[in-house]
Amino acid sequence: MRKLTSPQLKSSYDVIIVGGGPAGLAAAIGAKEAGAESILIVDREQKAGGILWQCIHPGFGLHHFKEELTGPEYAQRFLKQVEEEGVAVISDAYVLDIDKERQVTLMSSVYGMHSIKAGAVVLAMGARERTRGAIHTPGTRPSGVLTAGLAQKLVNMLGYMPGRRIVILGSGDIGLIMARRMTLEGAEVLGVFEIMPYANGLNRNIVQCLHDFDIPLHLSHTVAQIHGQERINAVTVAPVDDKLNPIADKGWEIPCDTLLLAIGLIPENELSRQLNLRLDPVTNGPIVNSAMETSMDGVFACGNVVHIHDLVDFVTQEALSAGRNAGEYALGQRRPGDNIRLVPGNGVSYCVPHTISTHQTHTVYMRVRKPHERCSITFGEVYEKKLRYAFPAEMITVTLKPEFLETFHGDALVVDVHDRE
Amino acid sequence: MNATLTHYLCIGCPLGCRLEVEDDGNDIVQVRGHQCKRGENFAKEEHKDPRRMVTTTVAIRGGELPRLPVKTAAPIPKNRMQDLADELHKVVVTAPINLGDVILANPLDIGTDVVAARDIAAV
Numbered sequence: 200m201r202k203l204t205s206p207q208l209k210s211s212y213d214v215i216i217v218g219g220g221p222a223g224l225a226a227a228i229g230a231k232e233a234g235a236e237s238i239l240i241v242d243r244e245q246k247a248g249g250i251l252w253q254c255i256h257p258g259f260g261l262h263h264f265k266e267e268l269t270g271p272e273y274a275q276r277f278l279k280q281v282e283e284e285g286v287a288v289i290s291d292a293y294v295l296d297i298d299k300e301r302q303v304t305l306m307s308s309v310y311g312m313h314s315i316k317a318g319a320v321v322l323a324m325g326a327r328e329r330t331r332g333a334i335h336t337p338g339t340r341p342s343g344v345l346t347a348g349l350a351q352k353l354v355n356m357l358g359y360m361p362g363r364r365i366v367i368l369g370s371g372d373i374g375l376i377m378a379r380r381m382t383l384e385g386a387e388v389l390g391v392f393e394i395m396p397y398a399n400g401l402n403r404n405i406v407q408c409l410h411d412f413d414i415p416l417h418l419s420h421t422v423a424q425i426h427g428q429e430r431i432n433a434v435t436v437a438p439v440d441d442k443l444n445p446i447a448d449k450g451w452e453i454p455c456d457t458l459l460l461a462i463g464l465i466p467e468n469e470l471s472r473q474l475n476l477r478l479d480p481v482t483n484g485p486i487v488n489s490a491m492e493t494s495m496d497g498v499f500a501c502g503n504v505v506h507i508h509d510l511v512d513f514v515t516q517e518a519l520s521a522g523r524n525a526g527e528y529a530l531g532q533r534r535p536g537d538n539i540r541l542v543p544g545n546g547v548s549y550c551v552p553h554t555i556s557t558h559q560t561h562t563v564y565m566r567v568r569k570p571h572e573r574c575s576i577t578f579g580e581v582y583e584k585k586l587r588y589a590f591p592a593e594m595i596t597v598t599l600k601p602e603f604l605e606t607f608h609g610d611a612l613v614v615d616v617h618d619r620e
Numbered sequence: 621m622n623a624t625l626t627h628y629l630c631i632g633c634p635l636g637c638r639l640e641v642e643d644d645g646n647d648i649v650q651v652r653g654h655q656c657k658r659g660e661n662f663a664k665e666e667h668k669d670p671r672r673m674v675t676t677t678v679a680i681r682g683g684e685l686p687r688l689p690v691k692t693a694a695p696i697p698k699n700r701m702q703d704l705a706d707e708l709h710k711v712v713v714t715a716p717i718n719l720g721d722v723i724l725a726n727p728l729d730i731g732t733d734v735v736a737a738r739d740i741a742a743v
Contacts, residue, residue: 255689271738383705402636
């Protein structure tokens with residue numbers, strides 16, 4: 200029998216955090232820093248820590264801890280800190296609803312249905328993987344087609360190998376990392392197929408996970424057909440034309456027993472939708488102001504539920520700030536409202552936060568639509584940041600200082616990317 | 621001796637700097653493209669003696685989970701990764717295990733230990 204963490208629940212908390220992954224854990228620490236005394240994290244898994252437990256590879260913590268850690272080490276450090284700070288963590292529990300007065304309804308195997316008052320709420324539900332249904336791959340519906348993250352959990356935590364001859368669709372980081380994992384575990388990875396003309400994962404993963412193991416990466420290719428009745432036995436792969444449609448007569452068949460899908464993540468916003476939060480159609484996450492507060496008073500959001508991050512360190516940074524703001528809100532401190540909207544312009548797919556103010560320094564996270572070399576990111580005419588390169592797969596962080604905004608008198612700043620000579 | 625210019629992608633951190641190593645045929649003349657000391661060191665090492673951290677799992681008995689994540693305490697030569705992973709397939713440990721516990725001391729003489737990357741409680 201598993202032992203569940205089951206602290207005595209209070210009837211109200213300064214801050215309640217929905218989700219105990221990297222965002223939720225850092226938000227709790229941020230709230231504590233701001234002076235919040237009672238903090239509750241509600242996590243649906245058996246143990247808080249989120250996706251980090253299955254991400255056994257290194258590369259975490261370089262920004263936050265200034266040393267390179269694996270996912271489990273990163274999770275364990277944060278959990279320890281959260282425990283030392285006296286934050287209550289309940290696992291195996293779901294938040295069902297939050298009303299306008301921030302009365303939070305949760306359900307748990309230990310506590311049953313429970314209603315708790317929150318001074319402020321932080322949404323940190325993370326993301327889930329896109330599945331085959333999202334891309335409508337033709338063919339039969341056999342077993343052996345699964346998302347890369349599920350395979351990661353099976354291999355790294357539960358000790359099951361999903362197959363021996365693996366094809367990977369999509370060059371997202373989890374797919375690249377699983378190409379290496381499956382190879383080290385004795386499987387044969389036959390290739391990674393990416394529909395776009397450039398890779399979606401971080402370059403270091405392409406080097407470390409594919410090049411190191413001689414695993415071919417086929418850009419501008421996709422899986423055109425899945426074959427097999429009970430179990431997948433082959434896929435047809437093919438190059439794509441400029442409209443991303445497979446060119447059937449150039450396709451070929453690859454016998455395999457497993458197809459891993461690494462085709463992106465979607466913020467997990469069932470709760471946000473239920474609360475009628477305003478959502479950004481590009482990020483699929485809540486629209487947030489510079490305090491990471493959503494369109495509902497006192498409800499903040501951070502991490503992958505807002506937009507998909509490539510580094511857990513950036514999640515941590517964003518969540519610490521969201522947690523601090525939530526803590527201040529719970530203590531009745533209100534800061535000036537935002538007076539400038541950020542509008543994604545030429546070549547920019549999104550900016551988070553969606554609004555900023557002139558009274559303090561802001562960190563703006565953004566992504567470009569296509570790869571650029573030697574380019575500039577401009578915020579209207581007030582600020583320009585020169586970059587040696589910009590890739591859609593690499594989130595760009597820009598620090599905007601109040602002095603840049605001194606001469607700006609409009610209410611909307613357009614953010615563009617330009618190529619430089 | 622032929623002078624060479626070789627390009628590497630930095631894997632020291634997720635920023636992925638493009639590094640350039642100029643070699644006069646005997647030794648490295650200059651490293652360019654790095655943004656930190658770590659990047660410069662990586663370029664030199666990748667040029668002379670490429671190394672990688674290895675992370676994998678070993679079987680664990682009597683624990684809250686059946687697999688324990690482990691890592692090399694230091695990077696090992698790139699061409700020894702698969703040998704080490706294969707060696708670790710033979711290992712079975714018993715819970716409880718604490719983060720940092722040495723699982724194998726200098727296996728296959730790779731020059732470093734393999735250590736546990738998390739706690740796993742006994743059940």
